[in-house]
Amino acid sequence: MLVFKFGGASVKDAGGIINLASVVKKYTGNQLLIVVSAMGKTTNALESLTRAYVDQSDNMHLIYEGIKQYHFDILHELFEPKHSVFDEIANTFVEIDWMIEDEPQDDYDFIYDQLVSIGELVSTRIISAYLNKEDLKNQWLDVRGYIHTDNTYREGVVQWDKTCESITRDIPALLDKGIVVTQGFLGGTSENFTTTLGREGSDYTASIFAACLNAQSVTTWKDVPGILNADPKFFTDTVKFDELSYSEAIEMTYYGASVIHPKTIKPLQNAHIPLLVKPFTDPSAPGTVIKEDGVNTFVKPVIILKQNQVLLSVSSKDYSFVTEDHLSDIFGLFAQNQVKVNVMQTSALSFSVCFDFYEERFEKLLNSLQQNFKVKYNTGLTLITIRHHAENALKELTQGKTVLLEQVSRNTAQVVVK
Numbered sequence: 500m501l502v503f504k505f506g507g508a509s510v511k512d513a514g515g516i517i518n519l520a521s522v523v524k525k526y527t528g529n530q531l532l533i534v535v536s537a538m539g540k541t542t543n544a545l546e547s548l549t550r551a552y553v554d555q556s557d558n559m560h561l562i563y564e565g566i567k568q569y570h571f572d573i574l575h576e577l578f579e580p581k582h583s584v585f586d587e588i589a590n591t592f593v594e595i596d597w598m599i600e601d602e603p604q605d606d607y608d609f610i611y612d613q614l615v616s617i618g619e620l621v622s623t624r625i626i627s628a629y630l631n632k633e634d635l636k637n638q639w640l641d642v643r644g645y646i647h648t649d650n651t652y653r654e655g656v657v658q659w660d661k662t663c664e665s666i667t668r669d670i671p672a673l674l675d676k677g678i679v680v681t682q683g684f685l686g687g688t689s690e691n692f693t694t695t696l697g698r699e700g701s702d703y704t705a706s707i708f709a710a711c712l713n714a715q716s717v718t719t720w721k722d723v724p725g726i727l728n729a730d731p732k733f734f735t736d737t738v739k740f741d742e743l744s745y746s747e748a749i750e751m752t753y754y755g756a757s758v759i760h761p762k763t764i765k766p767l768q769n770a771h772i773p774l775l776v777k778p779f780t781d782p783s784a785p786g787t788v789i790k791e792d793g794v795n796t797f798v799k800p801v802i803i804l805k806q807n808q809v810l811l812s813v814s815s816k817d818y819s820f821v822t823e824d825h826l827s828d829i830f831g832l833f834a835q836n837q838v839k840v841n842v843m844q845t846s847a848l849s850f851s852v853c854f855d856f857y858e859e860r861f862e863k864l865l866n867s868l869q870q871n872f873k874v875k876y877n878t879g880l881t882l883i884t885i886r887h888h889a890e891n892a893l894k895e896l897t898q899g900k901t902v903l904l905e906q907v908s909r910n911t912a913q914v915v916v917k
């Protein structure tokens with residue numbers, strides 16, 4: 500069986516959904532499980548809605564109406580007005596109506612997951628209905644009964660044994676009957692609350708299903724020809740990798756190559772399942788194949804940009820050395836506040852660390868660190884990682900910029916710049 504993952508860019512409008520159906524049609528005869536993300540930039544819009552709801556902002560209803568309008572406009576392009584999908588989508592949105600009618604009481608991350616998850620619930624209902632209309636018989640599956648997580652909202656930790664047990668119990672029989680369409684990015688807790696797996700986590704969902712079902716392969720359909728040596732949104736003259744080893748792909752995604760979610764590859768490597776990254780505009784193109792014996796050919800260095808970074812330095816209030824005890828306390832606070840470290844450096848008197856900026860998490864972290872330490876920070880920075888680097892690449896990329904931190908090892912150079 501095959502697992503396909505279609506991300507937001509591939510289903511951003513009616514044309515994208517029609518294209519998805521034409522890609523799926525080419526694979527008629529295969530058992531197919533399709534994981535889909537929210538359409539276009541819906542997750543960003545739902546994040547804004549969550550913020551507006553928690554802050555009780557005046558623009559909350561405007562944001563919400565925009566999200567509904569976007570989906571209903573697409574529905575009108577794909578279906579006759581009397582199609583049952585209109586009611587299904589309206590009913591799914593009613594969940595938001597219920598949530599935002601009362602003043603917020605719960606924790607921000609909990610509210611976030613209950614609201615933001617609507618994006619995937621709506622997109623998969625639309626796509627499932629459209630595939631059925633096109634005679635691509637499929638079953639819509641609520642993933643929250645299959646991907647079981649703990650209750651770490653916004654970063655649900657997958658309970659693998661329970662998840663694989665549920666998946667292997669039900670999904671093979673469903674696949675015998677036809678295509679299965681389900682949501683990426685979402686999970687469910689034992690108390691039946693919705694969790695999300697971390698931004699851009701739908702690739703990871705595809706890999707969980709593939710690993711549990713021992714799939715032949717996973718294909719993620721993207722708006723790029725495959726994995727390139729750098730993000731084409733920022734660099735011209737990029738080159739595509741025809742193949743990559745699991746290890747190299749893990750390193751690239753770990754450092755922030757946003758084309759694949761970093762948690763995706765390890766489960767596939769463990770189960771020896773290849774990951775294909777292919778363009779949804781040209782399904783017969785070879786894309787990039789990530790596999791154990793993938794040959795890494797570096798014609799150009801790999802460049803990874805991570806924007807919206809914070810560089811924070813911590814020193815003890817009395818100017819004594821930063822000792823192992825301090826570091827252990829500092830890391831404890833990072834873990835508690837779900838802050839993932841991208842680069843770190845220690846000196847005698849301070850510990851510097853670079854990480855992604857998420858406003859709510861950052862405020863909490865800062866408050867707890869400031870109780871025992873002196874803290875300085877800079878926001879709005881970029882972390883540049885160059886793998887298989889050449890000296891001139893590093894120079895070119897940092898030209899005209901202020902370098903705040905630099906770390907160079909045999910294969911990898913990292914700089915934090917302003």
Ligand SMILES: Nc1ncnc2c1ncn2[C@@H]1O[C@H](COP(=O)(O)OP(=O)(O)O)[C@@H](O)[C@H]1O
Nearest residue numbers: 506507508509723726727729730732756757758
């Ligand atoms: N090394 C890279 N190779 C290809 N694309 C990359 C790379 N690094 C970043 N990207 C970006 O990843 C995007 C595709 O991934 P993503 O937006 O997550 O897709 P989707 O959400 O549709 O699954 C591309 O549009 C590109 O801008």
Ligand SMILES: N[C@@H](CC(=O)OP(=O)(O)O)C(=O)O
Nearest residue numbers: 506507536542698699700701
């Ligand atoms: N919709 C979620 C999950 C996801 O993976 O999306 P995409 O496949 O479009 O990156 C997000 O935007 O974070």
